[in-house]
Amino acid sequence: MRLNDLSQDRNVKVVLTGGCHDCGGRCPYYIHVVNGKAQRIEPHQEMKACVRGYGYIKRVYSPDRLKFPMKRVGERGEGRFERITWDEALDRIADVLTEVKKRYGPSAILCQGSSGSPGRLHNPAPIYRLFNMLGGCVYRWGSASAEAAYFAARVTFGTHATGHTKDDLVNSRLIILWGLNPTENIWGTNTSIHLLRAKEKGARIIYVDPRFTNTAALIATQWIPIRPGTDTAMMIAMAFVIVKSNLQDDHFLKTYTVGFDQFRDYLLGKEDGIEKTPRWAETITGVSSNMIENLAIEYSKVKPAALILSFAPGRTAFGEQFHRAGAALAAMTGNIGIPGGSPGCCDIPPVGVSPGPNMPSSPSLIPIGKNPLELQIEERGYPLSFEYRSRYKVHNSKLWDSILKGRKGGYPGDFRFFYVVCANPLNQIPNTNKGVRALLTLDFIVVQDQFINATARFADILLPATTHWERDDYMRPWLGGDYHLFGNQAIEPVGEAKSDFEIACELARRLGIEDYSEKSEGEWLKEIVFSSGDSKRDIGDYDQFRSEGMAKAKVKRPVIAFEDQIRDPEHFPFPTPSGKIEIFSRDLADLGDPRLPPIPKYIEPWEGPRDPLTEKFPLQLITFHFKTRANSNFHNIEWLRELEPHMIWINPRDAEPRGIKTGQRVRVFNDRGELWISAKVTERIMPGVVAIGQGAWYCPDEKGIDQGGCANVLTRDEAGAGGSTPTNTALVEVAKCE
Numbered sequence: 089m090r091l092n093d094l095s096q097d098r099n100v101k102v103v104l105t106g107g108c109h110d111c112g113g114r115c116p117y118y119i120h121v122v123n124g125k126a127q128r129i130e131p132h133q134e135m136k137a138c139v140r141g142y143g144y145i146k147r148v149y150s151p152d153r154l155k156f157p158m159k160r161v162g163e164r165g166e167g168r169f170e171r172i173t174w175d176e177a178l179d180r181i182a183d184v185l186t187e188v189k190k191r192y193g194p195s196a197i198l199c200q201g202s203s204g205s206p207g208r209l210h211n212p213a214p215i216y217r218l219f220n221m222l223g224g225c226v227y228r229w230g231s232a233s234a235e236a237a238y239f240a241a242r243v244t245f246g247t248h249a250t251g252h253t254k255d256d257l258v259n260s261r262l263i264i265l266w267g268l269n270p271t272e273n274i275w276g277t278n279t280s281i282h283l284l285r286a287k288e289k290g291a292r293i294i295y296v297d298p299r300f301t302n303t304a305a306l307i308a309t310q311w312i313p314i315r316p317g318t319d320t321a322m323m324i325a326m327a328f329v330i331v332k333s334n335l336q337d338d339h340f341l342k343t344y345t346v347g348f349d350q351f352r353d354y355l356l357g358k359e360d361g362i363e364k365t366p367r368w369a370e371t372i373t374g375v376s377s378n379m380i381e382n383l384a385i386e387y388s389k390v391k392p393a394a395l396i397l398s399f400a401p402g403r404t405a406f407g408e409q410f411h412r413a414g415a416a417l418a419a420m421t422g423n424i425g426i427p428g429g430s431p432g433c434c435d436i437p438p439v440g441v442s443p444g445p446n447m448p449s450s451p452s453l454i455p456i457g458k459n460p461l462e463l464q465i466e467e468r469g470y471p472l473s474f475e476y477r478s479r480y481k482v483h484n485s486k487l488w489d490s491i492l493k494g495r496k497g498g499y500p501g502d503f504r505f506f507y508v509v510c511a512n513p514l515n516q517i518p519n520t521n522k523g524v525r526a527l528l529t530l531d532f533i534v535v536q537d538q539f540i541n542a543t544a545r546f547a548d549i550l551l552p553a554t555t556h557w558e559r560d561d562y563m564r565p566w567l568g569g570d571y572h573l574f575g576n577q578a579i580e581p582v583g584e585a586k587s588d589f590e591i592a593c594e595l596a597r598r599l600g601i602e603d604y605s606e607k608s609e610g611e612w613l614k615e616i617v618f619s620s621g622d623s624k625r626d627i628g629d630y631d632q633f634r635s636e637g638m639a640k641a642k643v644k645r646p647v648i649a650f651e652d653q654i655r656d657p658e659h660f661p662f663p664t665p666s667g668k669i670e671i672f673s674r675d676l677a678d679l680g681d682p683r684l685p686p687i688p689k690y691i692e693p694w695e696g697p698r699d700p701l702t703e704k705f706p707l708q709l710i711t712f713h714f715k716t717r718a719n720s721n722f723h724n725i726e727w728l729r730e731l732e733p734h735m736i737w738i739n740p741r742d743a744e745p746r747g748i749k750t751g752q753r754v755r756v757f758n759d760r761g762e763l764w765i766s767a768k769v770t771e772r773i774m775p776g777v778v779a780i781g782q783g784a785w786y787c788p789d790e791k792g793i794d795q796g797g798c799a800n801v802l803t804r805d806e807a808g809a810g811g812s813t814p815t816n817t818a819l820v821e822v823a824k825c826e
C-alpha cells in the first residue's frame with residue numbers, strides 16, 4: 089500500500105524502483121512517469137530514502153549526462169571529446185584490445201571496476217566476464233571501504249558476517265557507535281530510526297569520532313572526540329581497565345576464545361614493559377583517562393551492550409588492529425551471540441549481505457569465470473584472502489604506482505590499456521596527482537560511465553551507461569537487511585545509453601567471443617534473483633516480485649551473528665582453525681609480519697599525531713563520506729550542493745592563528761598535492777584535526793592545484809598489510825589563500 093496514491097490519473101505510470109549506488113542504502117521509492125518522462129518521486133511508506141534519493145531525478149536528467157559514445161579530440165586529460173557512433177566506439181576498442189593483447193599479452197591490460205552500481209546484473213561483472221573469456225587481465229584487490237574490517241573478521245571469527253540486523257538495536261542497553269554516523273552517512277536504510285527506537289527505550293548511546301556529527305548531535309548521549317588513527321590505543325586501554333578491575337567474563341573467554349592470556353600479557357606490559365593504562369592511551373588519543381576508564385567499566389557492566397564499529401577508523405594506517413581490538417573487547421564482555429550485543433568487529437549481519445568471500449546468502453552476479461592469468465597461483469593458507477595471495481591483482485592503493493613502475497616495480501604487468509567501469513579511480517583512490525602522471529603514460533583508456541567524471545576526462549573512448557531508472561535490476565540491502573528490491577525500469581534510456589550488460593555483449597561480439605552469453609538479459613536477471621538461499625526462502629513468484637518491486641525476508645526476529653556458536657559450541661564451532669574466536673591467531677603468528685601481530689596491538693601510525701612530519705604538516709586530515717554524495721556520485725547535482733556546501737572543517741584553535749574565517753578560501757597541502765576549498769570554522773571538530781568530505785570532483789587549474797576539493801589529492805597511496813586503504817591517515821597544513 090502506498091502512502092500517497094496519486095496514480096488515479098491514467099496518464100501517470102507509477103513504478104517502484106530505487107536510485108541506489110554505493111550509497112549505504114537500498115531504498116525503494118515510487119517514480120511517477122508521464123509521457124515517458126519521470127516527473128516526481130514518491131516516498132516508500134516504510135523505507136526512508138535520503139536526500140540523494142530525492143535528487144536522483146536531477147541526476148538522471150542532468151545536462152552533463154554522458155548520452156552518446158565519444159572519442160577524445162584534445163590532449164589526454166584536457167577533457168575535449170567528440171560524439172561518435174556506437175559502432176565506431178566499439179570497433180575501435182576491439183581493434184586496440186586485440187592489438188595490445190597480441191603485442192604485449194593479457195597482463196598489459198588493467199581493468200578497474202568498482203562499486204558505482206550495486207545492481208546484481210549491471211555492474212562491472214559483465215566486463216570481467218568479457219576479459220576473462222578474452223584471455224585475462226589484471227584486476228585490483230582490496231575493498232576501499234572495509235578491507236581492514238574484513239581482514240579482522242576473517243582472522244578472528246572466520247567470516248565477514250559479524251553483525252546484527254538493526255532491528256536488534258532496541259534490545260541494547262548501551263550502544264557505542266565507534267565512528268558510525270548513520271544520520272548523514274547512510275549505513276543501511278533506516279538505521280537511524282532503529283537507533284532512535286533504542287534511545288526511546290532507554291539505551292545510552294556513546295559516539296566516538298573526531299567530529300561532532302549530526303548523529304552525535306541528534307542521537308548520542310555522549311560524544312568522545314578522539315585523534316584519528318589512535319582508536320586502537322583507546323580500546324587497548326579499555327581492555328586494560330577491564331582486566332585490572334577483574335571485570336572480564338572469564339567463562340565466556342574460556343569457553344569460546346583462544347589467546348586471551350597472550351593478550352592480557354600485552355595489556356599488562358609483560359611483553360614490552362609498557363602497561364597499557366588509560367594514561368598511556370590519553371597521551372596518544374587525546375581522550376582523558378577518566379573517560380576511557382568510565383567507558384570501559386560501563387561497557388563491562390551494562391549488558392547487553394552493542395559495540396558497533398564503522399569502517400572509517402579502519403581506513404587508517406594499521407586499521408586492521410582497530411577491528412581486531414573491537415572483537416577482543418566484545419569477547420571480554422561476553423556480548424557476542426546475544427540479543428542487544430555485537431561482536432564488535434565488522435558490522436555485517438549474516439543475512440542478505442553484500443558480495444564477498446565468506447558471506448552467506450550472497451546472491452551471485454553474472455558468472456565471471458576465472459581469470460586465465462590466475463590459474464597458476466600457489467595456494468597459501470587461511471586467513472589471507474585470495475586477493476592477498478594473488479600475483480595478478482594490484483592493491484587498490486597501488487594502482488598508480490603499478491602503472492608507473494610495471495614489472496620492474498614488482499607489479500604483475502607493464503600496462504598499456506586501461507578499462508574503467510563503474511569506477512572513478514582518479515578521484516577515489518589515494519594520491520590523485522600521481523594518478524594523473526600514471527594515466528598520461530598509458531596507450532589507451534576506456535571509461536564506461538554515466539558521466540564524464542574526473543577519470544573519464546583522461547579517456548580515449550567514453551561509453552554511456554544507463555542509470556537504474558533505465559533498466560531492470562535486482563538489489564539487496566547494504567550490509568544485510570530484511571528485504572529484496574527489484575529495480576524496475578521506469579523510463580527509456582537517456583540519449584543512446586546502453587546497460588552495462590548490453591555493452592559487454594556488443595563488445596564480445598566484436599572480439600569474436602561468440603559464446604559470451606547463452607542467456608538474455610532477462611533470463612540472467614531471473615537466475616541471479618534466485619541464486620541465494622535468502623531469495624529462495626523469501627521470493628515466491630518472480631513476476632509478482634517484479635510487479636510489487638519488493639519482497640520482505642521471511643525472518644521473524646532480528647538476526648544475530650554467532651547465536652548458534654554461543655548456544656551450542658559443541659555442534660557449532662566458529663569457522664576458524666581453532667573453532668573458537670581467535671584473540672590470538674596462530675596463522676598470523678606464522679606469517680611473522682610485525683604489521684599484523686597475532687594479538688590486537690596498537691601500532692604507532694605513520695603520519696599520525698606523533699610523526700615528526702607534524703613539524704611541517706601539523707594537522708591530521710580525515711576524509712569522511714558526505715551527506716549529499718555517494719562517493720563521487722551526485723557531486724554535480726546543484727540541488728544537493730546547495731543543501732550542504734563542500735568545505736573543510738577546522739577548529740577555531742587551528743583557524744585563528746592562521747587568520748582563517750568561515751567562508752574564506754584556504755589552501756590545504758602536503759608533499760603530495762594542494763587543493764583550495766572554503767573553510768568552515770567550527771568547534772564541531774577537535775583541534776589538530778581537519779576534515780574534507782571525500783568525493784568532490786578533482787578539477788585542477790593550470791598550475792595543477794585542485795580547485796574542486798578532491799580529498800585524494802592529499803592522501804597517501806599506501807596499502808595496509810591486511811589490505812586496507814588508509815584514506816583517513818594524512819598530515820596536511822592549511823593556510824589562507826593570498
Ligand SMILES: Nc1nc2c(c(=O)[nH]1)N[C@H]1C(S)=C(S)[C@@H](COP(=O)(O)OP(=O)(O)OC[C@H]3O[C@@H](n4cnc5c(=O)[nH]c(N)nc54)[C@H](O)[C@@H]3O)O[C@H]1N2
Pocket residue numbers: 109110202203204205210211232233234403509510511512513515516517518536537538539541553554555556588711712713718719720721782783799800803815816
Ligand atoms: N579519500 C577518500 N577516498 C575514498 C574514500 C574515503 O573515505 N576517503 N572512500 C572509498 C570508498 S568506501 C569507496 S566505496 C570508493 C568508491 O570508489 P569508486 O567506486 O571508484 O567511486 P564512485 O564515486 O562510487 O564512482 C563510481 C562511478 O560509477 C558510475 N556509475 C554509477 N552507476 C553506474 C552504472 O550502473 N554503470 C556504470 N558503468 N557506471 C556507473 C558513477 O557515475 C561514478 O562515476 O571510494 C573510496 N575513496
Ligand SMILES: Nc1nc2c(c(=O)[nH]1)N[C@H]1C(S)=C(S)[C@@H](COP(=O)(O)OP(=O)(O)OC[C@H]3O[C@@H](n4cnc5c(=O)[nH]c(N)nc54)[C@H](O)[C@@H]3O)O[C@H]1N2
Pocket residue numbers: 110111112113232233234266267268269272273274275296297298299301314315316317318319398399400401402404710711712713714715716717718719779783816
Ligand atoms: N551519505 C553517504 N553515505 C554513505 C556513503 C556516501 O558516500 N555518502 N558511502 C557508503 C560507503 S561506500 C561506505 S564504505 C560507507 C562508509 O562508512 P564509514 O566508513 O562509517 O563513513 P565515514 O563517513 O568515512 O566515517 C564515519 C565517521 O568516522 C569518522 N572518522 C574518520 N576517521 C576516524 C578515526 O580515525 N577514528 C574515529 N573514531 N572516527 C573517524 C568521520 O569523522 C565520520 O564522521 O558509507 C556508505 N554510506
Ligand code: SF4
Pocket residue numbers: 106107108109111112113114115136137138139140141142274277718
Ligand atoms: S541511501 Fe542510497 S538508495 Fe537510499 S535514497 Fe539515499 S541514495 Fe538512494
Ligand SMILES: [Mo]
Pocket residue numbers: 110232233234
Ligand atoms: Mo565504500
